[in-house]
Amino acid sequence: MEHFIVSARKYRPSGFDQVVGQKAITQTLDNAIASNHLAQALLFTGPRGVGKTTCARILAKKINQNGTDQSQEDFAFNIFELDAASNNSVEDIRSLIDQVRIPPQTGRFKVYIIDEVHMLSSAAFNAFLKTLEEPPSHAIFILATTEKHKIIPTILSRCQIFDFKRITVNDIKDQLKRVAQAEGIDAEDDALHLMALKADGAMRDALSIFDRIVSFCGNSITRTAVAENLHILDYAQYFAVTDFMLEGRIPELLLQLDQILAQGFDGQHFINGLCSHFRDLLVSQTPETIKLLQVGDNVKQAYTEQSTKADKTWLMTGLDLANECAMNYKNSRNQRLLVELCLMQLASLKDLDQKKKSSNQPYIIPASELNSPAKTTPEAGSSALEASSPITATETVSLDAETPSPETAPQVIPSTSESPSESPSVESVHTKNPAQKTSTTSPPRPQIDIPLDSGHKGVSSLSLKSIAQKKKIEENQEVTQPDKGVKRNSEITQKAFLKAWNQYSENIKNEGKFNLHSHLTMGVPQLKGTEITLIYPNDTIRLEVELEQGDILMHLANTLNNDHLSFNLVVEEQAIKRYAYTPEEKYEQLKTENPLLEVLRGSLDLDL
Secondary structure, eight states: OOOOOOHHHHTOOSSGGGOSSOHHHHHHHHHHHHTTOOOSEEEEEOSTTSSHHHHHHHHHHHTTOOSSGGGGOOOGGGEEEEETTTOOSHHHHHHHHHHHTSOOSSSSOEEEEEETGGGSOHHHHHHHHHHHHSOOTTEEEEEEESOGGGSOHHHHTTSEEEEOOOOOHHHHHHHHHHHHHHHTOEEOHHHHHHHHHHHTTOHHHHHHHHHHHHHHHTTEEOHHHHHHHTTOOOHHHHHHHHHHHHHTOHHHHHHHHHHHHHTTOOHHHHHHHHHHHHHHHHHHTSGGGGGGOOSOHHHHHHHHHHHTTSOHHHHHHHHHHHHHHHHHTTTOSSHHHHHHHHHHHHHTHHHHHHHHHHHTSOOOOOHHHHTOTTOOSHHHHHHHHHHSOOOOTTOEEEOOOSSOOTTTOOOOOOOOOOOGGGOOOTGGGSOOOTTOOOOOSSOOOOEEEOOOOTTSOOOOTTSHHHHHHHHHHHHHHHHHOSSTTOOOBOOOOHHHHHHHHHHHHHHHHHTTOHHHHHHHTSSOOEEETTEEEEEESSHHHHHHHHHTHHHHHHHHHHHHTBSOOEEEEEEOGGGSOOOOOSHHHHHHHHHHHOTHHHHHHHHTTOOO
């Protein structure tokens, strides 16, 4: 059995031109060697497996070459590698300093590569400072680390720092393709792309994954085999799940989830991948952003096709639901049910959208149908009223009747969902003159006025309950406004206004509206003419009072016999009350209220 060499060692670059994804750094080092501008202390920092140690070895070899037959020599005697993870004491650094004094036997420089330098102790760092700042002319130090923030600033200031970046997915995929060709292995492009994604920017990890897949697949690598071996949810699963959602096929969607969970995938892993899938679909809808997709060409085409089926609104709503499910997953007692509920909601978005569109269509009965001579019976008039759209408080509808008199004409009270803030003013709820008649060729018909009363349910126009309801409304109208058509304008004093205001505040407190009660009693309202001025510290309180101003004005109008009152709600942040907590603050507040307190303190030579 032959000795196997892993690909990470077998295909390690031997020159700067072979280093993958670090062109800026390799070009800088190459130019520094050519122009003799190379620093004697270098720090290579970056993620794992991106080429730090490789570049350090290439640099150590290249600075001793002079373009002659020595170019094939590796100068192993001039290169010293120290693992700071296991040699991190002061004695190890002192031993290194003793070796630095000896010049090289061959070549120009002795290169010291200290790997994982952040593992050195503080005492070892301090012992290394002087040598690192003023090394011998024949010594060059190359420090390598993955955690630059753990190195003390005095070391960083003495080094020339090179930040290695994560290798892109495309660069890793291209390198894997070259390795596969060199090994005589047939690999699908999507399979290499999955391996590059799994490597997470580290070339060494990608080559290790490649060796593992070759052991599993042999000389033919497929995307399905890579997804199975690396335990990755394949793109095809997410495409199928999204198609079921768009078509509203909930049973198939739940079966697909069961199949995914049976393969050993975690529910959170699936839902996180679904979020990423929706994001990729959004990116695919715009030609300018397709380049943001980190997938192969075949998968990119599949994303483009599916993105045409899903509109932007559906995807944004789906992202919101999936993200909420991902956040609540760990805290859920039934995690599978949480994921299933999220998928069922996503599959129902299309149906909900269609129902909303159909329910928003207005249903309007033409006036010609309401006034048609054919609809002269009370039943026809009643059905027309019940089917019509909501009628405002000032509208009246005339219906034909056989024998009703103006006194017994029934009123129809439609139910409404208007909020108290949208309730009509005092004068708007009153009906038109009952003596008014409609000018038609048919016999005179009484008018039925429909007042807007959000506190009563709809009543049939032919029931005894409607007659009793009408009498009750008429009695209320007589109490609230004795003179119809005339606005009340009685003179109001500040004392009477405050009394009515406090009375309303107590009423809502007894009703259980404690928040509104605290808002109304927060400050003293000021009455200027008929304008009520209220000052609040923020918009939130102002909006809550504004929503209730209809009921408040109605109460004040009836109590003070004046229909011209209005609100002026002002927001002033300075209106927030400042409380005194410390003795000094309490003293300052007392001194403001009584200046003689300071005179007393000075006379008695008192101190806080």
